[in-house]
Amino acid sequence: MSLCPPYAYVLGYLGVAMSCVFGSVGSSLGIVLISPPLLTLSISHPKLLTKCLMPIVMSGVVAVYGLIVSVVLLGSIPSPFADASAPDGVRRTYSLYSSQTHLFAGTLCGLTAAAAGWCIGIVGRAFVGTLCWHTGGAEVKMNIGGGAVNERSGLLANDGMSDKRGFNSVYSAMLVTCIFAEAIALYGMIAAVIVAGKGGGGSIGGC
Structure with missing residues (x-):
């Protein structure tokens, strides 16, 4: 059996495709799950x-991880070259x-x-869906982007807290959850x- 068979390139480029394609799938899942309630809000x-x-931004970053690994793998696959001494003329x-x-x-x-993208999508959808569901009630002030704006919200109104504190609590929980969800993709990339790196530049294995 040859240590450098022709189908080795198929396996290598399949790894490149798997990284990029599934990274894009995860990113798309996150965006698709979050978009409907986000448009409503x-x-x-x-x-x-x-x-x-x-959550939309963090879903997009997931695809970047797949792209980075694809580029790393692609740079590690050496191209075959013509060699008259080889049995089929290709080395x-x-x-x-x-x-x-x-x-x-x-x-x-x-x-x-x-x-990671699927997890971020579910968490983001739950967060935005919660805002869509609970908005309605007394008009309150919320500090958004450094300025106070009037919004109608009943979020956590029965908890005895102001709506501003209620929103910030839910937002913080969503943000921390999304960060740890995205860490899954980061761990996978590392x-x-x-x-x-164990495969080296493609020549490890006896060629």
């Missing part, structure tokens, strides 16, 4: 829209071992990014880079 309470965009220096490590690295980053 933008019509009824446009002043709240700025703070509610944070391949990309080993099966390296291609497998690149495939696993791409899959690792892609799946963790997809999980692990993928380490795994890809």
Whole structure:
């Protein structure tokens, strides 16, 4: 069995695709889940829209992790070149071992990014949906973007707290949850880079 078979390139480029595609899928899931209630809130309470965009931004960052790993993997795959001394006239220096490590690295980053995007989407949808559901009641003042604006909100009104404090508490909980959800994708990217490094520049494995 050849240590540098032709299908090694298929495995390597499949790892590149897995990282980029599943990273984009995770980002898309997050955006799709958050967008419907966000559009509703933008019509009824446009002043709240700025703070509610944070889950959308964090969902987009998930795809960047997949792109970074794809670029790293792509730079580690050597191109075959013509060599008259080779049996088929083509010299391949990309080993099966390296291609497998690149495939696993791409899959690792892609799946963790997809999980992170899905989690961010659910948390963001719950946050924006809560605002849409609870807005309505006495007119109160909320400090948004450094200025006080009037909004109609019943958020946590039965808790004895001001609506400003209630909104900030819910927003803080959402933000912390999204940060830890995105950390899943970050951990996957770090692990993928380490795994890809085990494959070297493609020649490790006996070629």
